Amino acid sequence: MIKLSDIDHVKFGVKDVDESSNSWQVEFGLTERTREGRESYLAVNYEPYSIVVEESEEVGIQYAAYNLHPDFSLEDAEQHLKAVGVDYIRSANAIDFVDPENNGVRYVPFRPRAGQDVYPIASRLTNSLHPGRYRKLGHVNYLTADVNSMVDFYVNVVGQELTDRLGGDAGAFLRIGPDHHVNALVNTGTPHFHHVAFDMGDWGMVPTTFDHLAQHGRVFPWGPVRHGIGGNLAGYVRTPELDCFIELYADMEQIDEFHEPRDFPDDRHSSSVWGMLPPRSYFRFDEESIAMERESLRGIYE
Template sequence: MIAGLAHVGLRVVDLGEASARWCAQFGLHEVGRADGRATLACDDEPCAIELLDAAGQEPGHDHTTWRLRTGVSLEDAAARLAGAGVETRREKDAIWCEDPEGQRLKLIPARTGLTGWTSFARAPSGAPLGHPRRLGHVNFLTGRLEEQIAFHTEVLGFALTDHLGEDAAWLRVGGLHHELAFVRPRAGQEPRLHHLALDVVDVGQMRMTMDHLGRHGRWLSWGPTRHGVGGNIASYVRITEEPLHVELYCDMELIEADHRPRVWPDDRFSSNTWGPLPPRSYFRFDAAAIASERDSLETRGVPLPDPSEPARP
């Protein structure tokens, strides 16, 4: 039923500041603004990240939007969801629903209006030089892994690609290793969006992007890594304003038509064939974890404090 990932919606405190920041730091460009929303794109797609005025709510993840396959109408999608007992809300050009943990999902019609040519052969967009190729996937922390797998495979039509032990799963809708992943959170953590991922084509562009982000005061929460699961080279950037990570990645595994889900051992090699596992701060979004990560305290032998402890100044 699902063709691909359309965009991620993020609530922001200051719409103008957030749009300028995401564009300046990650090479996105604003393609529209109205009704308290700013639409940002990587290339010539309608939207990759939608910024919404938080209007007093906490900044952060608001929703994830998925495109339906060609030939699947909104009515078809609504009927399938209703048949599975999922409540929906219809808008003119979208259907809203929630996953088993209340994360908001938006389903939109198949994309039209593009030629069949690759992006390199189409007319130029307003994207700056060095822009990301596309929004590639999203990863969530979940306390209900089996239910999330069942919902996304049985109701939305994703295919299961891989497990990491009993604590993580990767799902796909096409030939790439994944568009969606779920990881069990550590004790005391709430289900949430952990990261969105931008395809940066190759390690050369990744280096340039990280150099650029470093000059903007950003730091890596983990990476560069070569994931065993998925095969992608990845670097994770901490975003403090809309609490999440941005993964810069390239070289993801391509999945063959007769692929069978694998169960990877939950070890260092499955997560990073090049080196260490992530610091514990990588899985947290509290002030103490961010302060520890900012100053590399874990690697300097300073234990990560309990979430209830105050952050160091």
């Protein structure tokens, strides 16, 4: 059975790499580490990079990449994929394949901790990172047409663990380490990448972070909310240029080795203990719903 270490990075196709890289830096506080042709590699914190944007005709996510556990090499991962009958493409430093709904998945080798990475973030020194940065890349979320097939694939092929279910077949949350989820699946009947999420580290970052994004014209269709499942405080920013949302969160539930998957009811409390359900537009990516959100029109709740 394959074993993972953590989520490593997410790659997006964008119309204009200069514009996108600038947005990630100025609006979301990431740091451009390097530029290779029409690709920009951006770091959330001290890591080499967590977001890659590439100029492309196809806008949106290209793949989510996961670090292999140090006990597993790329050659081991190849043998695993062969054994479970999944087609893949091997390159020098990665393995690429797709899930049952054609979402890209990438394996990359374990990234050992070295230098300052062995110390807590507060103990490190920097002369290049922006103030007010997020703590880390946290997770990705997909809308799905078949949650059970996707759970089976991400557990038995990708190597994640089921943390919890939502209303049986309404949704599922999967993890790699102690964070409640590194991947979430919501059964809407139509597949679509929904969001990439960043751990803000602290509740105190919410007002200044959200104010800053609002000053750049960003819209928060939902949040801040306190999720019943996962326990995290969260807000969701619409990013039409990436064809998804960005979630900013803090205080996610930590899972121990004795955890048994739970089944949360598919109700208001599981979505937000504060009682605020998302607008219907939260599950849509068409121009009409995006416009309705921006103008706060009644139709976003229908």
